[in-house]
Amino acid sequence: MSIELKNITKQFGGVSAVNDVSFTVADGQLVALLGPSGCGKTTVLRMISGLEMPTAGEILVRGKRVNDVPVQKRNIGFVFQGYALFKSMSVADNIAFGLLIKKWAKADRDARVAELIELLGLKDLAKRFPHQLSGGQRQRVALARALAPKPDVLLLDEPFAAVDAKIRQELREMLVNLHHELNVTTIFVTHDQEEAMEVSNRIVVFDKGRLAQIGTPREVYEEPASEFVARFIGVMNVLDCEVREGVARCGELEFPTHGVADGQRLRIGFRPYAVQVSNDLMAYRHFAVLRHTYFLGVLLRLELEFPSGLIIRARMSKEEYARLNLTEGRKISLQIRQYRVLAREGELLPPEVSVTHHLGPSPGDGI
Amino acid sequence: MAGIPKPKLNAGQRKSQRGTEEAPFVKWLLITVALLFSLVFLLLPLVNVFAQAFAKGFTVYWDALKHPDTIAAMKLTLLVTVICMPLNVLFGLAAAWAITKFEFRGKSLLVTLIDLPFSVSPVVAGLMFVVLFGLQGYFGEWLADREIRIIFAVPGIVLATLFVTFPFVARELIPIMQAAGSDQEQSALTLGANGWQTFWYVTLPSVKMGLLYGTILCIARCVGEFGAVSVVSGHITGKTDTVPLHVEKLYNEYQGAAAFAVASILALGALLTLGLKTWLEWREAKLETLAQQAEQAITQ
Known part of the structure; x- marks a missing residue:
């Protein structure tokens, strides 16, 4: 009915x-x-x-x-x-x-x-x-x-x-x-x-x-x-970025944007699965250290720290983790395949997690 | 088990005592005081009632009971109880329902009003009705013109008793209904039940113990009420004397054995009520334990 x-x-x-x-x-x-x-x-x-x-x-x-x-x-x-x-x-x-x-x-x-x-x-x-x-x-x-x-x-x-x-x-x-x-x-x-x-x-x-x-x-x-x-459903990395030379920047990370004036602030979000990790340091242009691995069953969640102190979450399968021969404390290279602009200046809400880019636990960490 | 040596306990360990417990002598002192007090002030007078009733032999006792005035007093008391009890049950249910299921202005006022008969002296309660319906009262003339008698007649006794026994059922039901909430009623509604069906099938069964308990207390008070009834009754022997009033009258007329004989009937009624109440409580406690055991059996 x-x-x-x-x-x-x-x-x-x-x-x-x-x-x-x-x-x-x-x-x-x-x-x-x-x-x-x-x-x-x-x-x-x-x-x-x-x-x-x-x-x-x-x-x-x-x-x-x-x-x-x-x-x-x-x-x-x-x-x-x-x-x-x-x-x-x-x-x-x-x-x-x-x-x-x-x-x-x-x-x-x-x-x-x-x-x-x-x-x-x-x-x-x-x-x-x-x-x-x-x-x-x-x-x-x-x-x-x-x-x-x-x-x-x-x-x-x-x-x-x-x-x-x-x-x-x-x-x-x-x-x-x-x-x-x-x-x-x-x-x-x-x-x-x-x-x-x-x-x-x-x-x-x-x-x-x-x-x-x-x-x-x-x-x-x-x-x-x-x-x-975006924040309520699943886990999302949310970064506060500032636009310089047409690129939204946050720590080492850069996200090309279109039609946004320099000096504007944006909030960028990406899912943990959008983070691609390699043990080959030449593979991608960003470097980070694997700080911690959370075992969630078939999937693992990784906490990655950039030299600037920025921390993001990534996700991968147990097999992938083994294949890459990853261990905690190891240096890796990464890229972010997909991201989205969550909010622009003027519509920015106060961040719900914490002010800097250290991400606290959010609901449904299993996803 | 033979292989395990028993640990030797010293005196302090053997008589282990909880940290929250009083010293033994305090405990025993309190128990003794409480027991002695109830013995002297509750049990002794009660035993005395029966002793005095039979002091002049069983014939005197039986004669006092079958005296027409005593029979008339018993009938009147019964009549008053039969009228007041259902009305108070009805009122108690309605008031408890209104207070627990609805939000409305003046709710706390209603709760206070229900308690009023508890806080007002019964004599004052009786006087209120005299002031209202007595010959010199506000409605006295109007009633006299129509030859309606309330004060010094049965209607006055019923009104006074009704007032005094007003809170018993409601007071008993309100906390039970508050604890139960309205979820069960709401689910009955979603299943298509109307208000009456919801009340009959869902609400009433869930409060039946409290209702029974309140009703017992209400009956006990209907039968035993003295002060308020005394003021409005007029003490016309054989007409407006209830059992308690009749006892007083006999006693004042120096018919001690007869007075105690009739009083023994009241005392017996009180004992029966107490017994019934204890039995109900015991039964509920037993059901509760059974339920808990069942629950434990399931979780294990």
């Missing part, structure tokens, strides 16, 4: 939580609403569900305005961050609740509950009560309960935030599989960019109540629409 938001604004006591947000979710998509906490993403989800009313703007479902349709009539499935299972009901009763309310016949209800218990692997837990379940099991029950009445849309608020890393991974995969199987339009809220990239086929990025970008994970990663998106 397609959902469209048109110029949605939500104010709480005069403070704007969501500001003029418009986007469309096509039928059957799996969409992530992504942003740091307090960016309004949960409020958007709650407005789609009908738990919250927009202050201004329209919400359209299948082209029909639903602003005034109460939450009970929207036929949505909602999974709350804290699961919000009914504590006084067993797992089976929790799942059956929506069916009971919608007056399904007992036989149909039982069949549907059995189906969902099977689908979500809750077989031995049907008679248990919520306090007897682990976090991951509770999450699966919450999903089953939301899916039982065959909702048109499945909405999930930070669905995997409260479980440990291993279970989270399983649940992510389960959500993707479920979506694949049921093909129900699904929207979930997350602050974890890695989760958004992995699970969704479209990402809506929010920044301070406004829409920052909407696109596929690849688009958002490779073509960030703003410095905020």
Whole structure:
């Protein structure tokens, strides 16, 4: 079922939580609403569900305005961050609740509950009560309960935030599989960019109540629409540069620019994978020392320091690292294959990491 | 295990004591004081009630109980309880719901108002109703013209009792509902439930222990209230005497054994209430431990 938001604004006591947000979710998509906490993403989800009313703007479902349709009539499935299972009901009763309310016949209800218990692997837990379940099991029950009445849309608020890393991974995969199987339009809220990239086929990025970008994970990663998106999604080296003789300079690094006057300041960004490293000092024109290697599994992250003290991050595979025979403290040569201008003077935001070019840890260092 | 020598403990290690614990004599002193106090001031008088009740034999006891005036007092007390208890349950639920689920102006005022009957002396509460509905009261003339009797009649007793027992259910429910939050209710809404269904299937089951507990306290007070009821009742024997008022009257008329006989019924009721409350608490604690054990079993 397609959902469209048109110029949605939500104010709480005069403070704007969501500001003029418009986007469309096509039928059957799996969409992530992504942003740091307090960016309004949960409020958007709650407005789609009908738990919250927009202050201004329209919400359209299948082209029909639903602003005034109460939450009970929207036929949505909602999974709350804290699961919000009914504590006084067993797992089976929790799942059956929506069916009971919608007056399904007992036989149909039982069949549907059995189906969902099977689908979500809750077989031995049907008679248990919520306090007897682990976090991951509770999450699966919450999903089953939301899916039982065959909702048109499945909405999930930070669905995997409260479980440990291993279970989270399983649940992510389960959500993707479920979506694949049921093909129900699904929207979930997350602050974890890695989760958004992995699970969704479209990402809506929010920044301070406004829409920052909407696109596929690849688009958002490779073509960030703003410095905020670039910094928020994945790891990015961000350098403050000054333009001299048509070239933006920062320490030893130089980035040719077009049509920028001398003396102007620019912010340049490039991904760690855009840094090409060689153990042959003649290969590229820049030199740096491999300060530290972070082992992340198949990929390694390298911290490279220039003679001027400028530090950047690079990324390479374990095999490449072995092939180049790299060790910490070794001198290397490098070049930067791709970069982008994140912000020009006048639109420069204060740097979010630290003032000099020493990069602190940023979210989702795994990417 | 035979192979491992037992470490020898010196005296200090054997009687190991937590750093946060009081010295033993302080501990025992406090326990003794508390026990002695409850023995002398709580248990002894209670035992005495029963001793006095049976002092002149079982026949006197039984005669006092089956006296028409005693029966009338019991009926009145029962009637008052049957009217006040459901009203206070209803009010308590509504107030707790309003306070915990909605944001509105004057919320803290409402919370304070609920506590008012706790802080006002019952006698003053009774007098308030006399000032309002008595013959010389604000509405006295208007009521007299229509021949509606409130003061020195059953309606006054009901009103006074209602006022005094007002906070019990609400006070019990508010913290429970606050702790539960509104997530469960919201998920019921997303599953299509209307307000009534949400209340019936979700809210009520989650507060049922607190509701039961508050109701028990409310009933106990309905039955036992003296001060406020005394002011508005008028003490018409067989008509406006509740059980506590009847006990006082018997005692003042030097019918000690009869007074204690009727009092023993009240005391018995109080004991039953206490027993019921303890049992409920014990049962809940047991369920809690079971739940914890189950949780541990899962995490292990």
